Amino acid sequence: MSSIIDQEKRTDQLEAARQEREHEREKLKLSRFDSVTSLFLALILFLGAFVFMMFVVWLLSGEPKPIALAPIIENPPGRGENPEGFERDFEPPGAEEVEDLMEPTLADTIEAVTDAVSSVAASLTTADTNATASTQGTGQGDSRPPGPMGEGDDIIGRWERWELTFNAKGKKDYAKQLDFYNIELAAFGGGGPNVIEMANNLSGSPTKRVNTQPKTEERLYFSWKLSNPLLQFDRQLLTEAGIRIDGRNVIRFVPKDLENRLANMEKEYAEGKGKKFPHSIAKTVFESTANGSGYTFSIVSQRYRNGY
Secondary structure, eight states: OHHHHHHHHHHHHHHHHHHHHHHHHHHHSOOHHHHHHHHHHHHHHHHHHHHHHHHHHHHHHSSOOOOOOOOOOOOOOBOTTSOBOSOOOOOOOOHHHHHHHSOOOHHHHHHHHHHTTOHHHHTTTTTSSSSOSOOOOOOOOBOSOSSSSBOOOSSOOHHHHEEEEEOOSSHHHHHHHHHHTTOEEEEEOTTSOSOEEEEEOTTSSOEEEEESOGGGOOSEEEOOSSOOHHHHHHHHHHHHTTOOOTTOEEEEEEOHHHHHHHHHHHHHHHHHTTOOTTTTEEEEEEEEEEETTEEEEEEEEEEEOTTO
């Protein structure tokens, strides 16, 4: 009888322990509230990490810094102030100069003695020779192009081989391109003071400035060879800046950094064609076109010299 009672007690204890475990399990079971809370917490953590990553990307991106290009130095030949021509051979002397160089013969010596007492004979001596009766030499000037004096390398200077064109819809668009590249319009000559009058801020209110010492200007400049709408825009923009243009040379000054970028572009293009830079190049035509919020130059054609 006691064994039955003991067995029932153990059974009751086991049942109580089981119920207690079930109760504990119920406490640990994931509720709907816990599920929703976990979902929102994970979403908040994900959004926080995403925003932080975007912030880091924004800090690291910024405005791309231009890559510094090594300057390309060229040494083209130039004739300075010498006259233009096709030859630089030795110029034969004229008749009067030959007289000073010729060794006198015995007859000439006797005649010179006679000349001492005969002024009539003396007046005939300069014409009585075997030299060519001409005082005009046969030299044909200097074949080097305009530029600094010196022989230099066998290349065509940038001012002769480059052509800059602009794909513009009108004067406003053209002025924006000039401002984007920091190109200044200028006028000089025309019989006035020896100064260069320049204009910038062309797409807004053109501003005038004056260089009273033109020899200090070292920037590369270009002018239009033929009349075209862009030349008329240049004249209009200079007039708006209060610069007189009648009878004057109208030019565009190219900043050094742009000149160097164009030179590197030209070098890469020529070498891509298997040509020697810059010796092979006769003509390079650059064109400015819109590129996103700005503009960019590209090479539209390039011609090469014969024999290179």
